[in-house]
Amino acid sequence: MTIPASCPNRAEKLLDVRRLSVSFPAADNREFHAVHQLSFHINNRETVAIVGESGCGKSVTAFSIMRLLQKPGRISDGEIFFNGEDLLLLAERDMRALRGAAISMVFQEPMTALNPVLKTGFQVTEAILQHQSISRKDAAAEAVDLLAQVGIPSPAERYHSYPHQLSGGMKQRAMIAMALASSPKLLIADEPTTALDVTIQAQILELIDDLKQKIGMSLLLITHNLGIVAERADRTIIMYAGSAVESAPTRQIIERPQHPYTRALLASLPQYGIPGEPLPVVGGTVTAADRTGSGCPFAGRCPFAIDICTHHPPQLIEITPGHAAACWRAPFP
Amino acid sequence: MTELLLETRNLRKMFAVSASPFSRAKQITAAEGINISLAAGETLGIAGESGCGKSTVAKMLMGLLPPTSGEIIFCGRQVSTFTAKEQSNFRGSVQMIFQDPFSSLNPRMRVGEIIGEPLLIHRTATGKDLEARVLQLMEQVGLAPEQYARYPHQFSGGQRQRIGIARALAVNPKLLIADEPLSALDISIQAQIINLLIELRKKRGLTYILISHDLSVIRHLSDKTAVMYLGRIVEEGATADIFASPLHPYTEALLAAIPGLSGKRCRAPGKVLQGDIPSPLAPPSGCHFHPRCPYKRELCATQSPVLEDKGENRKAACHFSREIFS
Numbered sequence: 068m069t070i071p072a073s074c075p076n077r078a079e080k081l082l083d084v085r086r087l088s089v090s091f092p093a094a095d096n097r098e099f100h101a102v103h104q105l106s107f108h109i110n111n112r113e114t115v116a117i118v119g120e121s122g123c124g125k126s127v128t129a130f131s132i133m134r135l136l137q138k139p140g141r142i143s144d145g146e147i148f149f150n151g152e153d154l155l156l157l158a159e160r161d162m163r164a165l166r167g168a169a170i171s172m173v174f175q176e177p178m179t180a181l182n183p184v185l186k187t188g189f190q191v192t193e194a195i196l197q198h199q200s201i202s203r204k205d206a207a208a209e210a211v212d213l214l215a216q217v218g219i220p221s222p223a224e225r226y227h228s229y230p231h232q233l234s235g236g237m238k239q240r241a242m243i244a245m246a247l248a249s250s251p252k253l254l255i256a257d258e259p260t261t262a263l264d265v266t267i268q269a270q271i272l273e274l275i276d277d278l279k280q281k282i283g284m285s286l287l288l289i290t291h292n293l294g295i296v297a298e299r300a301d302r303t304i305i306m307y308a309g310s311a312v313e314s315a316p317t318r319q320i321i322e323r324p325q326h327p328y329t330r331a332l333l334a335s336l337p338q339y340g341i342p343g344e345p346l347p348v349v350g351g352t353v354t355a356a357d358r359t360g361s362g363c364p365f366a367g368r369c370p371f372a373i374d375i376c377t378h379h380p381p382q383l384i385e386i387t388p389g390h391a392a393a394c395w396r397a398p399f400p
Numbered sequence: 401m402t403e404l405l406l407e408t409r410n411l412r413k414m415f416a417v418s419a420s421p422f423s424r425a426k427q428i429t430a431a432e433g434i435n436i437s438l439a440a441g442e443t444l445g446i447a448g449e450s451g452c453g454k455s456t457v458a459k460m461l462m463g464l465l466p467p468t469s470g471e472i473i474f475c476g477r478q479v480s481t482f483t484a485k486e487q488s489n490f491r492g493s494v495q496m497i498f499q500d501p502f503s504s505l506n507p508r509m510r511v512g513e514i515i516g517e518p519l520l521i522h523r524t525a526t527g528k529d530l531e532a533r534v535l536q537l538m539e540q541v542g543l544a545p546e547q548y549a550r551y552p553h554q555f556s557g558g559q560r561q562r563i564g565i566a567r568a569l570a571v572n573p574k575l576l577i578a579d580e581p582l583s584a585l586d587i588s589i590q591a592q593i594i595n596l597l598i599e600l601r602k603k604r605g606l607t608y609i610l611i612s613h614d615l616s617v618i619r620h621l622s623d624k625t626a627v628m629y630l631g632r633i634v635e636e637g638a639t640a641d642i643f644a645s646p647l648h649p650y651t652e653a654l655l656a657a658i659p660g661l662s663g664k665r666c667r668a669p670g671k672v673l674q675g676d677i678p679s680p681l682a683p684p685s686g687c688h689f690h691p692r693c694p695y696k697r698e699l700c701a702t703q704s705p706v707l708e709d710k711g712e713n714r715k716a717a718c719h720f721s722r723e724i725f726s
Contacts, residue, residue, distance in 0.1 A: 120586035121557075234676045235450075264449035265613060266673040269657040273672050291587060294659030335591035337620035338660070342639070345598055346591040346620075 080148070081285050082109040082132070082253055087145035089127050089136065101127045101140065103309040106383070109253065114279070114286040116300035116317070118293060124309040125289045129255050132287075133172055134162050149253070168198045171246035173275075175258035177238035181230040187241050188214065188226025194245040213244040218274060236267035240274065247278055254279070255287045260295070272299060293336065297321050305329045308364035311383055315390035325392035325399055327369045363395070371396045403476070405440040405607050406461070406575060411470035413456050417681070428680045430456040431631045433707065434470070438624075440574070443601065443608040445622030445639060447615055447654065449677055452628040454611045458577050461609065462496055463487075475574075492522050495568035499580035501560035505552040511538075511563055512548040518570040537566040540603075541596060558589035565596065569604075577609045582617055594620060615658055619643050627651045630680060630688040633707055637714035647716035647725050649693045687719070695724050 086104050093099040102124040109115045117125045130136045132147055134154060147154045149170065154162065174180040182190060191210040196203065207226070214222035217240040230238055239259065246254060256275060260268035272295065279286050288300055296303050296317060303320045305313040305328065313326040324330045331349040333339065340346045349368050363369070366376040375395050383393040392398075411434035416425040431453035438444050446454045459465040461472060463479065472479040474490060482490055495518075498504035505514055516534045519525045525533045535545050541562040552560055561581065568576055578597070582590045594617065600606055612618050618625055618639065625642050627635040627650065635648040646652040653673040675692045678684055684691050690700040699719055707717040718724070 120588060236676055264677065265615075265657040266449060266653055267676070269659075269672045270674070272659075292659065293587070298659045332587060335588055337591075337594065337616040340620055342620050343598065345595040348591045348595060349588045 445618035
């Protein structure tokens with residue numbers, strides 16, 4: 068496969084998510100909001116990271132963009148514009164043409180994302196045939212080519228390997244080959260390296276970066292690892308309990324975090340601690356993204372909480388140009 | 401010299417595996433030449449990626465896997481010569497915290513029963529006494545007394561890890577082996593468990609062996625570090641020294657692979673370690689690391705380096721560490 072010349076580098080919004088809410092039915096006919104009024108955008112060729120702990124709604128957001136949300140979850144509000152088109156209004160047929168073609172996704176578990184009874188190369192071939200009308204033979208040749216591009220040694224032989232014959236890193240490479248089969252404009256990578264060893268993790272991130280440059284795509288990186296974000300993302304969105312609590316260029320988030328949750332997250336990293344000394348921690352546990360209570364979802368754990376925090380939810384507002392935080396107490400010095 | 405709590409001499413574990421039911425079993429070496437020594441109150445970190453043998457070492461130290469050869473010496477005595485009674489005491493003195501707080505707790509037992517079970521097995525407490533001991537343990541690890549009768553599924557991952565720690569502490573162990581105790585937890589919860597481990601170490605004078613692939617956790621908690629690759633220790637020394645200036649190319653690569661918060665990639669493009677971790681079924685000749693090593697020379701492919709003294713209490717298994725890291 069030939070990778071097309073890069074698309075023009077316009078600072079235009081490729082993906083624009085507006086006030087997205089996703090809800091799941093809960094007990095007593097109530098609704099549980101896994102994602103609540105989330106807005107963000109990704110420009111052409113940009114890498115945006117969504118960071119948060121388990122249950123914060125980051126994966127649900129990814130699946131909503133792909134329109135792969137499992138029932139009974141449903142998108143209860145909002146718009147998702149991709150290239151100026153609202154994905155939520157598309158017919159399933161049109162969405163299927165887009166999915167895997169213009170928008171692709173790499174999942175966390177390469178072990179479970181590949182079909183164990185089909186040869187790896189066959190699965191890549193299928194991904195190619197899904198979106199291109201070429202012969203199976205040509206598609207197979209292209210698949211070998213793709214396997215080579217993602218750095219799989221002796222790709223012609225690996226084509227005939229079953230997933231269990233590949234290491235975790237190789238499987239993730241095969242997954243990336245499938246995701247990139249049709250040169251997507253947007254790649255959503257949901258914890259792409261969490262299941263991998265550190266040295267392999269570095270290889271995969273490097274590979275995604277290289278391919279991103281080559282194809283000229285945008286990247287939505289979903290992770291809990293702030294170190295990865297610091298190295299790879301242009302902008303970062305911190306999510307807590309279904310909402311974006313902070314959004315800014317990555318350097319600013321790391322150097323001058325403005326939301327108490329972001330500050331607590333960064334402070335609790337062992338990288339910042341003095342060896343052998345206790346780390347500063349946020350008390351309590353992550354509250355479920357349940358929005359039945361009013362006020363800021365972090366108020367219960369926040370050391371800076373004041374009266375207003377428990378009564379009125381703060382909005383995500385710009386504190387300095389490009390740097391927004393949802394906190395009544397912001398800005399912090 | 402302070403008295404050693406635990407020492408191993410040339411510990412080795414081989415497994416027989418066969419590729420298919422009809423082929424002849426092949427011997428693979430999961431760990432070999434493991435020499436560690438640990439004084440009371442010290443924390444040893446064992447770092448390495450999957451398949452490096454770190455969990456095999458932990459299981460041998462726990463007495464869950466018999467070593468193929470070599471000796472484990474606990475409090476100055478060979479474990480293999482223990483009588484049944486001593487064996488049972490030894491099992492109480494060495495306890496383990498597991499990686500997955502979801503699968504390591506019996507879902508049908510109440511928290512109180514889970515924490516109390518080791519006390520029953522080792523016959524240290526019964527009845528009212530038992531309950532009082534369990535409640536005391538729960539308090540020590542930060543669990544509330546009203547959670548005594550709850551089931552594991554009613555707890556979050558961090559709290560379950562606390563239950564696992566309380567269970568390990570029940571029989572007053574001397575040595576606590578923690579096998580990836582944090583990797584299943586969220587970041588903010590990881591810090592809480594790290595702090596709990598630090599606090600318990602101070603209060604109870606515990607000795608830890610911390611097994612992790614996360615070097616920042618090892619740096620934070622351990623006094624000494626051993627780096628393992630494909631069944632062998634490749635570098636060993638004081639944690640601060642290893643992190644300041646590694647003496648083995650693999651340690652260097654591991655350190656470089658941790659994404660730093662500085663945002664600067666500490667590696668130039670192409671400096672990322674190439675290749676996969678080899679299968680222990682077909683380990684490379686000579687130095688196990690040589691196919692991936694950026695500094696390899698001819699000698700490395702033929703001759704296996706031994707873990708040797710490099711001065712200043714440091715050891716590394718590399719033919720050329722002096723030249724590479726001077």
